[in-house]
Amino acid sequence: MRTVHVPASVPYDVQIGPGLLAGLGDTLRALFPRAGRYLVVTDDQVGPLWLQKVVCPLSAADLPFSVYTLPHGEASKTAEKLVDILNFAAAEHFTRSDVFLALGGGMVGDLTGFAAACYMRGVAYVQLPTTLLAAIDSSVGGKTAVDLPAGKNLMGAFWQPRAVVCDTDTLSTLPQADFISGCAEVIKTAVLFDEPLFAQLERTGRDFDREDLIARCVGHKRDVVAEDEFDTGRRALLNLGHTLGHAVEAESNYSLSHGQAVAIGLAVVCRAAAKTGVCAADVAARVDAILEKFGLPIRTDAPFPALMERMLSDKKRSGGTINVIGGTINVIVPEAIGRCAIRPMGTDGAAAFMKAGL
Numbered sequence: 423m424r425t426v427h428v429p430a431s432v433p434y435d436v437q438i439g440p441g442l443l444a445g446l447g448d449t450l451r452a453l454f455p456r457a458g459r460y461l462v463v464t465d466d467q468v469g470p471l472w473l474q475k476v477v478c479p480l481s482a483a484d485l486p487f488s489v490y491t492l493p494h495g496e497a498s499k500t501a502e503k504l505v506d507i508l509n510f511a512a513a514e515h516f517t518r519s520d521v522f523l524a525l526g527g528g529m530v531g532d533l534t535g536f537a538a539a540c541y542m543r544g545v546a547y548v549q550l551p552t553t554l555l556a557a558i559d560s561s562v563g564g565k566t567a568v569d570l571p572a573g574k575n576l577m578g579a580f581w582q583p584r585a586v587v588c589d590t591d592t593l594s595t596l597p598q599a600d601f602i603s604g605c606a607e608v609i610k611t612a613v614l615f616d617e618p619l620f621a622q623l624e625r626t627g628r629d630f631d632r633e634d635l636i637a638r639c640v641g642h643k644r645d646v647v648a649e650d651e652f653d654t655g656r657r658a659l660l661n662l663g664h665t666l667g668h669a670v671e672a673e674s675n676y677s678l679s680h681g682q683a684v685a686i687g688l689a690v691v692c693r694a695a696a697k698t699g700v701c702a703a704d705v706a707a708r709v710d711a712i713l714e715k716f717g718l719p720i721r722t723d724a725p726f727p728a729l730m731e732r733m734l735s736d737k738k739r740s741g742g743t744i745n746v747i748g749g750t751i752n753v754i755v756p757e758a759i760g761r762c763a764i765r766p767m768g769t770d771g772a773a774a775f776m777k778a779g780l
């Protein structure tokens with residue numbers, strides 16, 4: 423097992439390894455000696471596969487629990503479902519000293535975290551990520567949210583989990599498409615912070631050591647969160663590839679997964695950086711090659727004006743993944759594999775830059 427400590431305003435540990443759910447009762451007893459009850463939130467895809475692995479150790483440790491199951495998919499990440507969870511917790515007489523458990527991927531984690539932030543002005547919660555994306559990114563760092571009709575993640579809060587227990591066995595039931603989608607964020611992390619990891623992934627492809635890799639990516643995320651927990655500066659780096667990626671995702675009517683769209687966004691921004699002299703040509707060539715090796719797309723045929731239109735209005739729709747201040751867009755650009763920068767550009771400059779990478 424690996425442990426990564428996150429020194430946020432509320433510090434916590436991320437545990438990563440196989441079989442960790444079996445010890446969940448002891449983990450929770452140690453963390454919450456006074457908790458009365460646990461509310462397990464999951465979805466109808468993850469629940470049938472992994473809920474028993476959570477509730478059996480709770481029962482064995484004599485920890486009372488209730489279960490709330492959501493329909494799977496981003497369509498559940500709504501204010502209505504948030505209120506449903508809060509009503510359920512209230513009907514079940516949960517109190518401020520009780521604890522929510524988020525068993526699932528990013529949707530379950532974001533929604534449960536936000537419900538925990540809201541219920542009785544804030545209760546503790548623990549993330550139990552079951553997707554690669556949730557394991558390396560969304561379960562760590564305390565960003566919680568639901569979507570509004572006007573856009574993704576528009577209603578939310580920073581609310582750190584009290585622990586993240588990442589049982590790597592759960593990845594064994596992840597559909598291959600979701601695993602590959604999560605790999606886009608892994609490659610993004612390597613481009614941002616870790617050339618040796620990138621070189622390792624070039625050799626291994628998808629056949630990497632999952633525990634090692636998750637711990638390494640979580641370590642990078644921890645460093646960013648420790649420096650900029652509330653996303654006022656350096657944390658924006660994590661949006662590498664997302665500026666165009668969100669536009670591509672929306673323009674495809676969500677037929678592309680988030681990871682596929684991020685892969686295209688990452689490839690475009692790297693090619694743009696190479697063409698405009700921000701980085702060497704081999705950076706773009708290596709990023710294109712590794713994305714293709716992982717089975718991810720690197721190009722879009724969506725019309726550029728439509729993508730640009732979406733990018734510029736994204737500030738209203740994506741919970742701040744594109745930062746437009748007074749006509750200036752902060753674009754995340756690679757200077758080398760493992761080193762990226764936040765470059766403010768005018769909207770015309772950003773458009774010309776992106777176009778160079780298409």
Ligand code: GLY
Pocket residue numbers: 559560562563565653657660661
């Ligand atoms: N997933 C991006 C962030 O946590 O800031």
